[in-house]
Amino acid sequence: MRFDLAALRADPGRPFNLSQEVDLPHVEWRGEILRVLGPVRVAATAIYQEGEVSLKMSVRARVRRTCSRCLVELVEEVAEDSTPELHPDEIEGPYLELGPFIEAALRLGLSPKPLCAPGCLGICPECGADLNRERHREGCHGQTKRLDPRLAKLRELLDEPRSER
Numbered sequence: 001m002r003f004d005l006a007a008l009r010a011d012p013g014r015p016f017n018l019s020q021e022v023d024l025p026h027v028e029w030r031g032e033i034l035r036v037l038g039p040v041r042v043a044a045t046a047i048y049q050e051g052e053v054s055l056k057m058s059v060r061a062r063v064r065r066t067c068s069r070c071l072v073e074l075v076e077e078v079a080e081d082s083t084p085e086l087h088p089d090e091i092e093g094p095y096l097e098l099g100p101f102i103e104a105a106l107r108l109g110l111s112p113k114p115l116c117a118p119g120c121l122g123i124c125p126e127c128g129a130d131l132n133r134e135r136h137r138e139g140c141h142g143q144t145k146r147l148d149p150r151l152a153k154l155r156e157l158l159d160e161p162r163s164e165r
Contacts (some may be wrong), residue, residue, distance in 0.1 A: 001042060001102070002009060002095040008048035018098075019043045027063070027106050034110075037062040042102055053086050053096060059105040068113040069122030070130050080109030 001020050008016060021039035028034075041060040046053055061078045061138035082105040086096075120129035147155055 001044070001098045003046045003053075003098070005048075005053070005091065005094055007094055008046055008053060008096075012048050012050075014047070016046050017044070017082075018046075022102060024061070024102065025102055029107050029110055031146070034107075035064040035065055040102060040106065042098070044098055046096065049144075052088060053091065054087055055084055055096070055098075056100065057082050057084070057098070057101060057105055059102055059109065061106055061109075063106075063110065065114040065118060066115040066160075069120045070116060070132055071123065072130075072132075073114045074114060074116045076111060076114050078106055078109035080105045082108060 001018060001022055003016055003018065014135040019042070021041055026033050027034050038061075042111050043058040045056045055088045059078070059080045059082070063078055063104045065074050065076045066072070067074055082101070084101050084104065117132075123130055124136055124140060129135065129137050129140070
């Protein structure tokens with residue numbers, strides 16, 4: 001997907017629109033390869049004014065992710081509108097290729113910590129049970145709140161009756 005720079009420069013101030021579905025099988029994000037499900041829907045507008053190209057984009061996609069709490073697979077709907085900065089010295093050749101901008105917009109739209117549901121309980125760090133599907137396992141102490149030993153002194157201060165302070 002690309003804009004013809006000669007056409008943009010020939011008609012300053014006129015918006016040029018592109019709307020297309022782009023095949024992008026995966027996107028790399030934070031060292032992880034994420035699978036994109038189906039085509040990425042892109043709508044882009046480019047305008048050439050005063051020696052510069054301004055670009056506005058809308059990117060829509062479905063990406064396979066993993067819940068950050070319980071590790072269940074989920075599908076995240078990504079919808080990102082962006083206005084990437086274009087510097088004239090970065091634009092080379094006769095075309096403005098949108099591929100890198102599409103990938104960047106897709107990355108911006110991804111949740112930093114995706115959840116399968118807003119109330120996801122996650123996995124117990126003690127017994128490994130998926131708390132969305134089962135209770136704590138036999139003998140697990142995960143349900144009792146343990147105090148961080150570094151905060152024990154603070155707990156003692158808070159438990160003292162007010163008259164002793």
